[in-house]
Amino acid sequence: MAPGELSHAIGTLKSSNENLIIGMEASNEDASVYRLDDNRALVQTVDYITPVVDDPYIYGQIAAANSLSDVFAMGGDVATALNLVGFDGCNHKAEVLNEILQGGLSKVTECGGIVVGGHTIETPEMTYGLSVSGFVHPDKIYRNNTPRVGDVLVLTKPIGMGVLTTGIKADMLEEKAIIKTADILAQLNHKASVIMREFDVSACTDVTGFGLAGHAYEMAGNNFTLEFDFSKVPILSEAIELANMGIIPAGTYNNKEYLDLHVEVKKEYKDDIFFYDAQTSGGLLIALRECDAQKFVTRLKDIGYEYSSIVAQVKEFSGKSLVLI
């Protein structure tokens, strides 16, 4: 749903008690956090998506990775997951559903969680995702709007996924590129989240439907200005080619419409539409001390986040929340 419309729809919902650390009112946050005791808080998040690739197993993996991501963005660990399925039984056999669920299970298992149930209904359009529960220490929650001036931002996965998944739907991406895209989409943010806990991280969010700009805006609010060196933002070359041909999803344009008044463009980039490109199962955007950033990126690359890059600096708010240089 377009960001503006969503705020409008849920803006007046109120629900809380004294144990709620992060709830709906913190609509910028990635997941809810509910205190259980002094050492543990419950993290909950839910997400589901329509198919982005043809292979049901891989679709299951990507949808699961997408749903699990928010727990990692909070600095939490996954405990249990419930399947949420909208299955198009008229056009697909039951085996397809099994493949999807096996894919999802593989990812939940990968990060140490278990699938404990789920719900399936017949729908004309396929959807799959997870409702995830996890745990985090109440004092070690990584919020997304608490960076410090002087910090830098590291992005762990490339952007361009919105364009690429649209290209896959249009049959305009060749096999090798589809596999590369699917691998990136299915990659969990789990290990990055674990490594991040070793560093002095001030804020963390994952980059998903609102694009890099949207989630960066959640981080900055009107309190900070995040200065992005767009040339350092990792974008897959296949995505750039597709965008030139006009294969850009409506969601990306919606994001741009909502966000570009918060963006100051100091340097024009031909591909700046990618700043707003809606991501599925995107990477983590992490604010940490500048002196640690290079070491952090090296650690990330060593364990498989090969596109990790230092992409922005956190500065004092100077009129616009986001700046492209």
Place this chain on the structure above:
Amino acid sequence: MKIDCRGLACPEPVINTKKSLELLPDDSILEVLVDSNASRENVIRFAKNESLSVSDEITQDGSVKITIVKGFTCEIAMPEKNEDFLDKVLFLKDDKVGENELGSMLMVGFLKSILELPKLPKTIICVNKAVLLTTADENSDVISVLKTLEDKGVEIFSCGVCLDFYKVSEKLKVGVVGNAYGTVEALFKSKGTITL
């Protein structure tokens, strides 16, 4: 051609535009009707990327009509031709290379060898007895070789006066009738002249 892409989600408008353009002959106009900003931007991006001229306007009911012109493919044959040819002229004054039967065989042999060169000479000029080459028998080796050279783009000129002198004007089988000025211009303009 007009296509209605209103109500279609990305990437359908671009795909439909692409397919329609492929079907249209050159010098055609495609009108695409869209009703969302995303579709409008995408179709325009696509057209610009294909180097097509594109414009858009808002219609009465609020949709957007995008007009794309599929231009003609300009086949600039001449410059290309020059790149693939040696800027040299083959100037033939006789229908053989040296005397008697051997001379005739050598001429054919020579012309055949020219075909093997990586780059062919731009022009062959036949004056005096050399016009007997371009007016030789239809089934002869020499006509066959000369026609091959002509097909590959080599210009072949036969001196008009010489054709008249040898009374073979009607028998010209390959190339065109040249004239003195054209001949001299070609010789002086080229980077070099080869005479056999």
